[in-house]
Amino acid sequence: MxxxxxxxxxxxxxxxxxxxxxxxxxxxxxxxxxxxxxxxxxxxxxxxxxxxxxxxxxxxxxxxxxxxxxxxxxxxxxxxxDHVDVLACHGAGALPHGIDPHGYQAILDGALEEWVAAGDKSPCAxxxxxxxxxxxxxxxxxxxxxxxxxxxxxxxxxxxxxxxxxxxxxxxxxxxxxxxxxxxxxxxxxxxxxxxxxxxxxxxxxxxxxxxxxxxxxxx
Missing domain, CATH: 3.40.50.1240 (Phosphoglycerate mutase-like)
Incomplete structure (x- = not known):
């Protein structure tokens, strides 16, 4: 195996x-x-x-x-x-300056869920x-x-x-x-x-x- x-x-x-x-x-x-x-x-x-x-x-x-x-x-x-593209199309776009990893993760989580839900209709590349x-x-x-x-x-x-x-x-x-x-x-x-x-x-x-x-x- x-x-x-x-x-x-x-x-x-x-x-x-x-x-x-x-x-x-x-x-x-x-x-x-x-x-x-x-x-x-x-x-x-x-x-x-x-x-x-x-x-x-x-x-x-x-x-x-x-x-x-x-x-x-x-x-x-x-x-x-491409996390930048996913965030731009389904998240907050430009992230706040100096955002900490925990805050970033929360925003990314939401964007990824929207990306998945959008399927082939997502505007992401x-x-x-x-x-x-x-x-x-x-x-x-x-x-x-x-x-x-x-x-x-x-x-x-x-x-x-x-x-x-x-x-x-x-x-x-x-x-x-x-x-x-x-x-x-x-x-x-x-x-x-x-x-x-x-x-x-x-x-x-x-x-x-x-x-x-x-x-x-x-x-x-």
């Missing part, structure tokens, strides 16, 4: 103009994730990353720890939804049905490439992972709008692929941020 490890990227630069890059904390989180996967002695035959900088830098850091010289294959289907389709297609293709007992790792984002987890549990919208809320930066979600299809084995593992590494735990 093969396994697919979905890794949420490290902390990005929330509140800054250039959000799509890792903070210093995010870089440290990548090191911890790399050490954790090294501890598990997992070998990967397929390695994927979205095309976003925060995803690719996390991949680079983790793979360096694993001693993998070949970079992750870039596949934009693993990219996060990418609708919820289109996002769901590309994410599911990316996963299906990856699963098809794995042989018996082979593993894959994907460096992606919270919305993607939450949606996939929700899909496997029967409701992708709940995964996007509810599971995504509790995901930590550098969290590990594990899927298994067998004769009965793909199943969710674990979600948002983050014990690697316990103890001395607890200072590195972050949600946004």
């Amino acid at each position: 093969g396994a697919i490890y979905l890794i949420r990227h490290g902390q990005a630069t929330f509140g800054e103009v250039d959000y799509d890059r890792l903070s210093s904390l995010g870089l440290e989180q990548g090191v911890i994730v790399g050490a954790e996967l090294l501890r598990r002695h997992v070998r990967f035959t397929e390695v994927r990353s979205g095309s976003l900088v925060r995803q690719q830098k996390t991949a680079e850091t983790v793979l360096d720890w694993l001693g993998v010289k070949t970079p992750a294959k870039e596949d934009p289907r693993w990219n996060e939804y 990418e609708t919820w049905p289109a996002f769901l389709t590309r994410v599911c297609d990316a996963l299906a293709e990856l699963v098809s490439l794995l042989g018996k007992g082979e593993n894959a790792v994907v460096f992606t984002s919270g919305g993607v992972i939450g949606t996939i987890a929700g899909q496997l549990l029967g409701d992708p919208a709940v995964g996007l709008c509810r599971l995504q809320r509790v995901m930590v930066n550098g969290g590990v979600t594990k899927l298994v692929s067998g004769r009965s299809g793909v199943s969710l084995l674990s979600f948002n593992e983050h014990s690697h941020f316990d103890g001395r590494a607890s200072r590195l735990l972050s949600y946004r």
